[in-house]
Structures are given as structure tokens and as C-alpha cells.
Amino acid sequence: MTKLRNNDGSPLHRAVPELAERVRRGAIDRRSFLRTVSLLGVSVASAKAFLAGTEGGLGFSPRSALAQEPKRGGTFRMAMQTQEITDPANYNWIEASDITRNIIEYLTLVDEQNVTHPYLAASWTPSDDLKVWSFKLQPNVKWSNGDDFTTEDVEYNFKRWLNPNSKSVNRTQFAGIEFEKTGPLDFKLHLPKPKLSTPEELYAYTCSIVHRGFDEQGANFQKNPIGTGPYSLAEFGIGKIAKVKRRDGYWGKAPYLDEIQFIDLGTDISAHLAALAAGQVDAVYRVTVNELDLAKRLPNVQLVSVPSAMTVCLRMQIDQKPFDDIRVRKAIVLAADNQKMLDLALRGQGLLGENFHVASIQPEYFPLPPVKRDVAQAKQLIQESGQAGKLNLEILVGNTQGRFEQDAAQVLAQNLAEVGINLKLNVLPPAQYWPIWDKVPFGVTFWAHRPLGVMTLDLAYRSGAVWNETHFNNKDFDAALDKAMGIVDPKERSKAMEPVEKILQDSAVMVQPFFVNKVTAVSNKVHGFKMHPAEYYNFFNVWMS
Amino acid sequence: MASYLVRKIGLLLLTMVVVSLVVFLALELNINDVAVHVLGPYSTADQRQSWLQEHGYFDPFILRYLRWLGAFFRGDWGYSTYYREDVNTLLPPFVANTAILTGVSLVVMIPVALALGVIAGMREGGIVDRLVSILAVLTTSVPQFASAVFLSAIFVFWLGLLPGASAMTEGFSWTELVMPVMVLCLAGVGYLARMTRASMVEVMAQPYIRTALMKGASTRRIVLKHALRNALIAPVTVIMLYIPWLLSNAIVVEVFFAYRGFGTLLYTASLNHDIYLIEACAMVSVIVVVCTQLLSDLAYGWLNPRISFSGATAAASA
Numbered sequence: 012m013t014k015l016r017n018n019d020g021s022p023l024h025r026a027v028p029e030l031a032e033r034v035r036r037g038a039i040d041r042r043s044f045l046r047t048v049s050l051l052g053v054s055v056a057s058a059k060a061f062l063a064g065t066e067g068g069l070g071f072s073p074r075s076a077l078a079q080e081p082k083r084g085g086t087f088r089m090a091m092q093t094q095e096i097t098d099p100a101n102y103n104w105i106e107a108s109d110i111t112r113n114i115i116e117y118l119t120l121v122d123e124q125n126v127t128h129p130y131l132a133a134s135w136t137p138s139d140d141l142k143v144w145s146f147k148l149q150p151n152v153k154w155s156n157g158d159d160f161t162t163e164d165v166e167y168n169f170k171r172w173l174n175p176n177s178k179s180v181n182r183t184q185f186a187g188i189e190f191e192k193t194g195p196l197d198f199k200l201h202l203p204k205p206k207l208s209t210p211e212e213l214y215a216y217t218c219s220i221v222h223r224g225f226d227e228q229g230a231n232f233q234k235n236p237i238g239t240g241p242y243s244l245a246e247f248g249i250g251k252i253a254k255v256k257r258r259d260g261y262w263g264k265a266p267y268l269d270e271i272q273f274i275d276l277g278t279d280i281s282a283h284l285a286a287l288a289a290g291q292v293d294a295v296y297r298v299t300v301n302e303l304d305l306a307k308r309l310p311n312v313q314l315v316s317v318p319s320a321m322t323v324c325l326r327m328q329i330d331q332k333p334f335d336d337i338r339v340r341k342a343i344v345l346a347a348d349n350q351k352m353l354d355l356a357l358r359g360q361g362l363l364g365e366n367f368h369v370a371s372i373q374p375e376y377f378p379l380p381p382v383k384r385d386v387a388q389a390k391q392l393i394q395e396s397g398q399a400g401k402l403n404l405e406i407l408v409g410n411t412q413g414r415f416e417q418d419a420a421q422v423l424a425q426n427l428a429e430v431g432i433n434l435k436l437n438v439l440p441p442a443q444y445w446p447i448w449d450k451v452p453f454g455v456t457f458w459a460h461r462p463l464g465v466m467t468l469d470l471a472y473r474s475g476a477v478w479n480e481t482h483f484n485n486k487d488f489d490a491a492l493d494k495a496m497g498i499v500d501p502k503e504r505s506k507a508m509e510p511v512e513k514i515l516q517d518s519a520v521m522v523q524p525f526f527v528n529k530v531t532a533v534s535n536k537v538h539g540f541k542m543h544p545a546e547y548y549n550f551f552n553v554w555m556s
Numbered sequence: 557m558a559s560y561l562v563r564k565i566g567l568l569l570l571t572m573v574v575v576s577l578v579v580f581l582a583l584e585l586n587i588n589d590v591a592v593h594v595l596g597p598y599s600t601a602d603q604r605q606s607w608l609q610e611h612g613y614f615d616p617f618i619l620r621y622l623r624w625l626g627a628f629f630r631g632d633w634g635y636s637t638y639y640r641e642d643v644n645t646l647l648p649p650f651v652a653n654t655a656i657l658t659g660v661s662l663v664v665m666i667p668v669a670l671a672l673g674v675i676a677g678m679r680e681g682g683i684v685d686r687l688v689s690i691l692a693v694l695t696t697s698v699p700q701f702a703s704a705v706f707l708s709a710i711f712v713f714w715l716g717l718l719p720g721a722s723a724m725t726e727g728f729s730w731t732e733l734v735m736p737v738m739v740l741c742l743a744g745v746g747y748l749a750r751m752t753r754a755s756m757v758e759v760m761a762q763p764y765i766r767t768a769l770m771k772g773a774s775t776r777r778i779v780l781k782h783a784l785r786n787a788l789i790a791p792v793t794v795i796m797l798y799i800p801w802l803l804s805n806a807i808v809v810e811v812f813f814a815y816r817g818f819g820t821l822l823y824t825a826s827l828n829h830d831i832y833l834i835e836a837c838a839m840v841s842v843i844v845v846v847c848t849q850l851l852s853d854l855a856y857g858w859l860n861p862r863i864s865f866s867g868a869t870a871a872a873s874a
Contacts, residue, residue: 090721095640103596178595178603249639250824251816252725276721276814281705285712285720286814292721309713442827446592 015048016057018134019147024051025139026499033502035065042124043374043501046462049127050210051499052136079538085555086270087537089548090283091296093253093275096233099219100172100179103445105459106296108216109548110253110273114155114238115219118146118165119210120549123317123541125462127210131160131220131239141205141497148196152262154222156237162198166190167223181217183477184470205497207504208463216547241266241551250275267539267554278441280413281305287312287532293555294533294540299413300358306532313537316530318362319460319544320370320467323416325406325423326521330482331452333404338396340519345389346430347423349382352524356418360530364523367512368471369464372526374501376464377508379516389430402432407454409444412527416455419524449480456480460529460544464508465496472515481520488514561850568846572839573625579838580621580831587613589829594637624835634832638824643836647821651840653724654810654817658802660733661740666795669745673752673791678779680757688753692746700805704739704812711735722813736809740802748794755790759783789859796852800845 015031017023027048034044041062048058094107099115102108118132129135133149152160169190172181187203200209212218222228222237229235236244239262242255253273257266274292276282280302283295288309298306298314306314327334327343334340344366353363362371365382369375393399404427408417417438424434448456461467470476473492474484488511495507533540539552590613591604608614612623624634633643676688698706712720712735722732759765760783768778807819814820818837825833 097640101596176603178600249641250820252723272725274721274723274725276723277811277820279812279814281708282721282812282814285708286723287720288713289716289719289721291719291723305713440827442593442829443589446589 014057015053015061017052017136018054018129019052019136021052021134021136023053024137024499027051027053030500031061033500034062039500039502045126046374047207047499047501050207052134052210055126055128079556081267081538081552081554082556083267083554084269085267086272087268087294087550087553087555088272088274088292089294089296090276090286090292091273092278093247093249093251093273095249096247096253097231098179099221099232100168100177100181100217102217105216105546106273108219109296109546110247110255111219111232111236111238112240112547112549113242113255113271114236114240114244115221115232116238116240117219118213121211121214121462121545121547123543125544127214127462130214131165132210132213135210137207137209141207141209141499142202144200144202144209145193146198146200148198149262150196152239153260154237154239155243155258155260156222158222160239161195162192164220164223165198166192167225168220171221171226172218179217180477181215184212184215184217204493207496207499208466211462212466214547216545242271245270264551266551268550271550284309284532287534290534293537295531297412297546298530298532299415300356300360301414303358303360303530306530309532311535312532313535314530314532315540315542316528317542317544318370318372319527319529320373320462320464321412321460321527321529321544322364322368322370322458322523322525323412323419323527324368324456324458324521324523325420326454326456326481326523328452328480328482329484329518329520333396333398333402334452336396336398337519338392339398339402342389342392342396342430343427343432344519344522345385345392346426346432347522347524348384348426349522349524351426352419352422355422356415357525357527360528362526362528364525365512365516366519366521366523367516368458368467368521368523369508369512370526373462373464375495375504375508377505377512379509379512382516384426386429393430393432400431403435404432404453405435405437407444407447407451408436408438409441409448409455409457410438411441411444412457415527416457420455423522449478454480462544465492465511468492468511468515469496472520483515483518483520485514485518488518560853564846564850564853568843571846572842575838575842576625576628576835577621579835580617580624583829583831583834584617590637590831593829624832628835628839633836636825636830636833638828638830638833643832646833647836647840650816650821651818653815654803654806654819656728657733657736657740657806657810657815657817658799661737661744661802662795662798664737665741665744665748665798668741669748670752670788670791672745672749674756674779674784674787676749677753677756677760677787678775680760685753688749692750692753694746695742696746696750698743700739700743700808701812703742704735704809707735707738707742711738720813722815724816732815736813736815739809739812740805743805744798744802748791748798751794752787752791756783756787759787762786785859789856792855792859793852796848796855799848800841803841803844 030044030048033039034041045058049055092106094104096107096111099111116131118130120128120130131149132146135144135146137144154160172179172185189201191199193199233247241257241261243258245256246254255271257269276286284302284305286292287295327340349364353361406420408420410416420436427434458467470478472483473489491510495504495511498504498507529542529544531542536556538554591607595603595607636643636646639646672688676685679685708720711718718735719732722736724732765778765782768782806817807823810817810819811823822837
């Protein structure tokens with residue numbers, strides 16, 4: 012049997028042999044095994060070889076072998092909004108990171124199957140308690156200005172992120188982390204609490220590593236785009252176009268494409284598809300359920316999709332009237348028909364949500380008993396709360412990801428009408444919605460895909476978390492979440508998730524109807540294009556015929 | 557004439573001041589939004605406050621307005637918070653693109669509409685008149701957002717003849733201009749043709765036309781020599797009103813086809829609470845509206861020398 016080994020040849024984490032034994036016995040599934048050991052620093056290649064050697068083989072299809080020999084050169088054009096790229100740590104839009112992902116790089120890379128790979132960090136080893144993580148950087152990496160890439164650069168980035176004046180979401184994401192430089196290419200992260208998902212979090216779209224002179228050189232990436240990546244910025248205009256061109260001297264495997272263009276065609280996806288149909292672009296950034304029929308009918312176009320944990324939460328603030336009364340919240344959740352929202356708003360293109368914001372595709376998901384709609388009980392709860400006939404609610408909708416958000420809210424309005432609650436939709440354009448997304452008592456919030464469910468729960472439902480938009484505050488929940496986050500074994504972690512999910516579901520802070528499949532449309536000329544569940548596009552293996 | 561021009565320019569300035577004040581007031585309601593758009597939703601309240609402080613957003617309203625007004629008349633139109641560029645350098649290419657779009661639309665639309673209107677109006681109730689009228693009512697009643705979808709379905713998705721987006725990333729392209737021009741013209745031609753027809757019908761019923769007819773003049777001579785000039789007075793006003801109309805309708809068409817014009821710019825600026833850019837766009841609109849009015853008055857005078865530019869008429873036309 013093939014042996015498992017770490018990327019740097021260091022001893023395996025103590026949990027790895029046990030995990031290997033369990034996957035061999037079939038006690039945990041192969042995909043969860045692969046994801047978990049890759050986080051613990053085990054080389055993905057050795058883990059795949061190990062799985063192939065076990066009974067049942069790899070268990071899922073590896074990346075499909077390329078039917079044709081990839082062709083070098085060419086330009087790939089994608090319809091995408093070009094947002095400002097001044098400071099990569101401050102991005103508010105994933106689109107901005109998709110431009111600079113070609114120019115600056117990350118310490119780790121999470122692929123479309125949620126497996127974490129070494130990137131600028133060649134390897135990492137967690138301590139047994141998962142609180143100290145030792146990283147080794149890739150040697151021989153050079154910045155585009157000729158400087159060597161070293162620990163100093165990484166240290167500089169962590170300092171920027173954690174600076175009290177930092178405007179980056181990383182400041183809260185990595186709060187309490189201490190950075191220790193241990194060598195020119197080595198460093199350690201000391202965490203305040205155990206966190207298995209650390210390597211994954213380093214691939215968050217705001218975590219690209221900029222040059223150590225970033226602030227000195229004017230703190231403007233657009234003006235001074237120094238990077239370690241294979242491309243350099245050739246042209247950039249907000250709301251216009253971004254072009255990157257392949258440069259010589261890249262440390263890694265050279266990508267196939269000579270040039271990548273991101274063309275801003277506004278926010279209307281049907282315009283993007285019109286451009287795709289006319290051959291003005293080779294791919295669009297995203298297709299939502301509303302344009303799916305049109306996209307399917309386009310000749311010479313392939314649809315690429317992947318299930319994701321992206322969702323919308325029709326969430327309530329538990330300290331605002333009338334949602335401070337749990338009976339009202341429960342009545343709303345009981346009256347909601349999640350299946351109908353999935354069928355109508357998403358036309359079935361997703362997974363059913365169960366109001367606790369963990370998706371069945373996430374490794375730690377624990378299946379609770381199915382959610383049942385109960386109109387009679389909802390009515391009774393409203394009666395008991397003394398609010399019968401008095402509930403005139405308004406829900407804020409931003410349609411930031413597409414019309415389906417509004418459609419889901421519309422279904423909820425009809426559901427609630429059955430129990431005597433009047434729900435009005437307040438639909439705003441995304442740009443006006445964003446400044447108040449977490450301010451309103453009742454709103455539809457889009458939550459991006461994250462590889463692990465605990466990452467989202469930690470950001471959104473822990474007491475006092477920055478993005479805690481429901482103002483949910485439950486010590487038992489926090490403790491249960493802490494416990495789950497420190498467990499390595501996926502099966503055990505899933506068991507530990509039962510109370511976490513249960514508390515959140517019982518607290519009825521939101522109707523979370525579904526998880527959305529990510530879909531996009533790409534010309535048939537494009538090969539090797541992978542849809543990423545978080546829309547973190549990487550075109551290094553893409554080529555044009 | 558000179559005093560007329562002075563009055564018009566005075567009116568222009570007054571309108572600009574009033575409009576800019578109204579826009580400034582409207583955007584004033586939520587200045588915190590500006591900071592959120594600039595610094596991002598993850599910035600803290602402190603960071604937003606200090607940014608607003610630094611950029612003078614806490615000064616009294618009238619002070620900030622006067623500061624903006626002064627800078628505006630000196631030629632400094634402020635900084636766009638969304639595009640991160642000076643409005644002065646940002647605006648001209650977008651306005652030029654819309655000038656091209658509306659200019660080409662007018663060049664296509666006017667001859668077609670006038671010809672249709674004149675032909676229809678020559679014989680009221682005839683078959684040509686009926687056909688033109690039906691066509692005109694149909695096209696006028698379809699809004700641009702619908703005709704844009706409809707025409708895209710035919711020419712882009714079905715026939716594959718034309719490009720679906722008009723962003724012109726590779727430089728100016730006539731083929732990319734076809735779809736937006738077609739949509740704008742379709743909506744405009746009908747109304748103008750109807751106006752011309754009505755005017756023509758009225759003129760054709762005048763005693764002097766009857767006299768000409770009885771004197772044995774040919775139809776061609778009657779139409780070209782006697783009817784046309786008088787029948788054109790009303791349509792010319794309509795054409796002048798079309799320019800501001802095109803400017804506002806360009807928003808729908810430009811956004812739909814991702815054409816980088818004034819409409820797209822104003823739309824994006826409004827969505828992103830980009831105060832100085834919105835102000836600049838509003839000012840451009842005012843200038844265009846007042847100038848087209850001026851032109852329309854002048855054209856009126858040329859077509860009908862009886863109209864004088866003395867106070868009463870000018871005031872009425874203003």
C-alpha cells in the first residue's frame with residue numbers, strides 16, 4: 012500500500028494514521044478524507060495514491076484526463092464587472108480578486124473540489140492541538156520586480172491585515188493570531204483556538220500576498236502591480252476592461268494562455284450572454300437560474316456547474332420588534348415552504364436548506380430530521396404571541412446574486428399570508444442594498460460558499476462576530492461550535508455538529524431555503540475551464556482551441 | 557436677437573444652479589453611504605467617520621455646496637468615488653460616445669420619419685397613410701427595454717448577424733453601433749412620423765394648397781414648394797425635443813447593450829452614490845436641454861419668419 016507523506020516530508024499529524032485506518036474501513040468517506048488530510052499538510056498526490064490502493068479505489072473520478080493536447084497561446088475573454096483593485100486585502104468583490112489572482116498569489120490553493128493544495132506555501136504542519144501551524148514557503152519564488160519572495164513578505168501581509176486601522180475583513184478573520192518568523196522561508200502561526208480550516212482560510216479572496224513594499228510604494232495595486240504570479244497587469248479601467256499578459260520568469264508551471272481579458276458589460280447577465288452568443292467573449296462570469304434556459308439554447312456553448320454552499324438567508328434580527336419574540340420567528344420559519352422556494356426561485360437547481368446554514372456537501376454536515384412545514388402550528392404561535400392580525404413586515408432584498416433572491420422572498424410572502432402575516436418586499440439595487448445589509452431587522456442576505464460550514468457559522472452566528480447580522484447570542488452555541496472546530500476526524504466533527512445545528516435551527520433566526528448550484532456558460536473553444544464553488548477562478552489550466 | 561441670447565444663457569445658468577442644488581440636497585440625505593461605497597462594507601464606523609471628516613463631508617451644507625459650485629465654474633468637476641478618476645477626464649469620452657449614438661440615431665431617424673410622415677400625410681386615409689399609422693403606433697408603444705430584447709433575440713441569438721454587446725473594447729466599431737441605434741430609432745421614428753403626418757394633413761387642407769391645386773400645379777410641386785416648409789415647423793420642434801429624449805432613453809439602451817456612454821455613466825454613478833459624477837451628469841443634461849431649446853427656437857424662426865424673438869414669444873417658448 013502506498014504511504015501517506017507530508018508535502019515537506021515531516022512526520023504526519025497524529026490524527027492522520029487513524030483517519031487512514033477509518034477510510035480503509037469505510038467509516039469515513041473518501042472525499043472527506045482527502046479534504047481533511049490535505050488541510051493537515053499531507054500531499055494530495057500521496058493521499059490520492061493511498062486511496063487508489065485501498066479497496067474501492069479512489070471512489071470518485073479524478074480530474075478528467077485531457078482528451079486533446081493543450082495548445083499554448085491565445086487570449087481568453089470573460090464578461091465580468093471590473094471593480095477597483097487598489098488594495099487586495101480590502102476587496103469587497105470576488106470579481107476584483109479574480110483579476111488579480113493572475114498577478115498575485117496565495118499561500119494555499121483550494122480547488123473546485125474543496126481540496127487544499129500547496130501554493131506559495133510549499134507545506135504546512137499543524138501541532139497536535141491544531142493551535143500552532145508551521146509553514147514552509149516555496150523556494151526560488153521571485154517577484155515581478157526581481158526581488159526574492161521570503162517570509163518577510165508574508166509577515167508584512169499579516170501585519171497589514173491585523174493592524175487596528177486595517178479596513179480588511181482579514182483583521183477579524185485572523186484576530187488573535189500571532190505571526191512568528193522562524194527562518195527566511197519558514198514561519199509559524201499561533202492561533203488563539205484550534206482551527207483545522209486555517210490553510211483553507213488563507214485562500215480567502217482577500218488573502219493574496221502583496222509585496223513587502225506595498226504601502227511604501229503608494230498602497231495602490233492598480234498603479235504598482237508587483238506580483239509573484241504568471242501574469243502582469245497590462246490594462247485596467249474600472250467599469251471598462253482589465254487585461255493581464257503572461258510574463259517570463261514565473262516560478263511555477265507556465266499557464267497556457269498568453270492573455271486574459273475581463274470585459275465589463277455591466278450588471279445585466281443577458282447582455283453577457285448576448286456577447287457570448289456573438290463571440291465577443293469566451294465565457295461569462297456567472298449564469299443565474301433566470302438566464303439558464305437562454306444559456307442552454309446557445310449553440311457552441313457549454314454550461315459548467317458545481318454544487319456549492321452559497322445560499323441566501325431570509326434572516327431576522329432577534330433584538331428587533333417583533334422578532335424579539337421567538338414565537339413570531341418560529342411561526343415564520345414554520346410557515347415557510349423551503350422546498351417551494353427551491354422549486355420556484357431556483358427551479359430546483361440547488362440543495363434544500365434546513366435553516367441552520369450547513370450544506371450536505373460540506374464535510375461536517377450532520378443530518379437533522381427533515382424540516383416540516385406546519386401552518387396550523389404557525390398560526391397558533393402567532394395567536395399565543397398576541398400579534399395576530401398585527402404583523403405587517405417588510406423584508407429588504409438586494410438581488411446581489413440575481414432575481415432568485417426576490418423570487419424566494421416572494422414565495423415567503425405568500426407562505427406568510429397563509430398564517431395572516433403581511434410581508435412587503437423592499438427591493439433595492441445591490442449598490443444601495445450593501446450599505447444597509449446588516450442594519451435592517453428583516454432582510455435577504457447572500458452568503459458566499461465556504462469549504463467548511465463552521466467557517467460561515469463562526470463569522471455569522473457566533474456572539475459578537477462582525478458579520479453577525481441576526482444578533483444571535485447563545486453561549487451554548489458558541490461552545491458547541493468551538494468544540495466542533497477543534498476536531499480533526501470528519502465523522503467525529505459531524506457528530507459534534509449536531510448540537511450546533513440544532514441550537515441554530517431551534518432558535519429560528521432565519522429561513523434558509525436552499526443552497527445554490529454555481530453555473531456559468533463557456534464557449535466550446537475553451538478547454539480545462541473549471542467552475543469554482545466560490546467563484547475563485549483560476550485559469551492556469553485553461554487553453555483555447 | 558442679442559437680448560434673446562442673453563436671456564437664454566441667463567436661464568441656462570439659473571437652471572444649472574437650481575438643478576445642482578436639488579441634486580446636492582437629494583444626495584445629502586445619506587452621506588454615510590458615500591463612505592461605505594468608498595471604504596467598503598467591512599470598514600468600521602470610525603474609519604468611515606474619519607474618511608468623511610478628511611474629505612470635508614461634515615462642513616455645513618451650504619459651504620460644501622458653494623465650494624463645489626465655485627470649483628465647478630473654475631472647471632474642476634470633482635472626483636468620482638466609483639471610477640476613482642477625476643470627473644473632468646472621465647466624462648468627455650462617455651459624453652462623446654453618447655453624442656455618436658444619438659447623432660447617428662438622428663441621422664437615420666429623421667429622413668425616414670419625415671419621408672414616411674410626408675408620404676402618409678399627402679393623402680389622408682389612403683392605404684399608405686393607414687400602413688404608416690399602424691406601424692408608427694406599434695413602434696411607439698413598445699418600450700425600448702422590450703424592443704431591445706426582441707431585436708437581440710432576432711439579430712443576435714437567432715440570426716447571429718450582429719454583436720450582442722456594444723462595449724467597443726477593441727476601439728470604435730460600426731457593427732456594434734447597429735443594435736443600439738436600431739432600438740433608439742424604432743421607438744423614435746413612429747412618433748416623429750405621426751407628428752409630420754398630422755402637420756402635413758393640416759397644411760394640405762389649407763386654402764392656399766387648394767388654390768395651387770386648382771391652378772393646376774403638380775403634386776410634386778405643391779408638396780415641395782408649398783406644403784413642406786410649413787408642415788415642418790412642428791416636426792422640427794419635436795426633433796429638438798428628441799435630443800434630450802434620446803439622452804434619457806439612451807440610459808436604457810446603453811445599459812442593455814453595455815455601451816459606454818453618458819447613460820451608463822449616470823446609471824452607475826447613481827447606483828454607487830457617486831455625488832460629483834451625478835452632479836456633473838446633471839449639469840451636462842441641463843446644458844443639452846437648454847441648448848436644444850435654443851436651437852429649436854432659432855430653427856422655428858428660420859422656418860417661419862413671422863415669429864419674432866421679442867419678449868413675449870421668447871418667454872412663451874421658454
